[in-house]
Amino acid sequence: MARSDLLISLVKAGSSGDLNSVRTTAEAIIAEERAKKHNVLAERLTSALHTSGSGHKPSQILGINSGRQKEFLLELVPEKRIEDLILSELNKIACEELIDEQRRSSILRSYSLEPRHRVLLSGPPGNGKTSLAEALAEALSLPFFIVRYEAMIGSYLGETASRLKRIFDYARTTPCVLFFDEFDAVGKERGDEHETGEIKRVVTSLLMQMDDLPSYTIVVAATNHGELLDRAVWRRFQVRLSLEAPTKAELAAYFKRFSESMLEQLGRTPGAIAKALGCISYAEAEEFCLDVRRRQVLSMGEKPLKKIVEERLKMWAARTSPTVREYTSNDRLPSTADPEAGT
Template sequence: MARSDLLVSLVQASASGDSKELATTVEAIIAEERAKQHNVLADRLLRALRSHSMVRRTGYLAAEAGARARDYMLETVPQKRLEDLVLPELCEYACRQLIEEQQRASLLRSHSLEPRHRVLLVGPPGNGKTSLAEALAEALAVQFFVVRYDAVIGSFLGETASRLRRVFEYARTTPCVLFFDEFDAVGKERGDLNETGEIKRVVTSLLMQVDALPSYTVVVAASNHAELLDRAVWRRFQIRLVLPAPTQTQIEQYMKAFGEKMNEPMGIKPETIAKSLGKISYAEAEEFCNGIRRRLALSLGEGCLKSIVSEQLQLWKARAYQSDAI
């Protein structure tokens, strides 16, 4: 059964003759039914929607609006898995709670509750915010959309807010994870006297759109500069997680997991590698491991993994030394 608010919106749109709202509401119901694997019902609703005279007249406009909205997002196939990430214990627990709530949304709705679907990730760059958003999409088996600021942010009055509205309208039509990286670019503090009135209007519109999202659309926002976010932004997000820079122990765990995936022993202990790498981010740890994979692939099976790891460590130390010198 579709959610009560969608049914109310459906009746109101039909009574008022608002064909655009009617189509949007039915599309949201179809998306929700497909998420529940009720594909027969979803197909029947889709056929009914296409046969509706009012909707047929606006079908081209709706398709055109959807196409424009997709110009402002990148759709990627989620590859990261939650099991592949090294996360703080409480952070992982909160994510698994979110996944369970989304997967068992029907049970929650039978108790007049909705699953949480708004997540804010903060922390220094390169420590897994984007990877975590992608892993949530993979775990939920939904589409992963990344908002493109280069396409969304415009120079004319009201242009940015209008484009963001199209993004949210499209995200409402399908279960997905909608990811805002560098969220402070559009969610800045409105009390900043150095900002123009336009960014304040954008933030106000953004917050209203976030509030209006249905619970089957999971919105994840990430920021390296939490201090720049508007105070009202924090209240909108039900789950707020800090992803700090990894400790040496966590890098050891990362290297241990990497070594277990290789076909031969690395020959160097994970703790030795972690100590040699020094204080790095997860992104840098991943790049180090990818460097080993590249050399191993190019050796055509003749390379010794221990020698390659040792060689890459030497190169890494030289890189760190040069960086310090600069």
């Protein structure tokens, strides 16, 4: 059975003659039925939606171009898996609970409960926020959409808010993971005296759209600067995870997986490699491993992997880096939100 709010919206739209809202609401009902595995009903509703007395398709009557909403979105095929990521125990539990709630949403709805579907990821850059969003989409077998700010943000008054609404209108029609990277670009504190009235209108529109999203549409937002977000924006997110820079132990676990995927010995233990590289992000750790793989492939077996690893470690030690030091304990790279972190 479709949610009561969707049925009420459908009746209201039909009574007022708002064909655009009729179609949007009907598509949301169809998406919800598909999410519940009610495929027969979903197909019958789809067939009814695409039939009209005049013989024209609804999209011709309403003038709807489905591609207009998607021009602000980049769709990626999710390949990252939760199992591939090195997560803290608390973050892993939070993700597992979210996935379980989405998969068993029908049980929750039978008790008038909805699964959580709004997730905020914060922390310094390069530590897996985008990868985690992608992994959630992969675990739930959902499309993964990334909001394209360069296409969405406009120069005219009200243009950005209007485009943001079109993105959310599209997301309501299908179960998906909608990902906002650099979320502070659209969710900044409205009390900032240096901001224009336009950003305040965008934030207000954003809050209204998020409140109106069905629970089968999962919104994941990522920010490197959580302190810049509007306080009302923080309140909208039911799950808030901090993805900090990896400790030495977490990096060692990452390099252990890399070592196990190689056919030769690396010449150093995962812990020794982590210590030699110092305080780096997961993105930098991944780049180091790819660097080693490139040199191994291009050597065509003429150079031992141990020697390649040593050469790469020397090259990385000579790089210009904001944190050129080795680990001395299980310390972490200072967060950009930490007022005591160095400039």
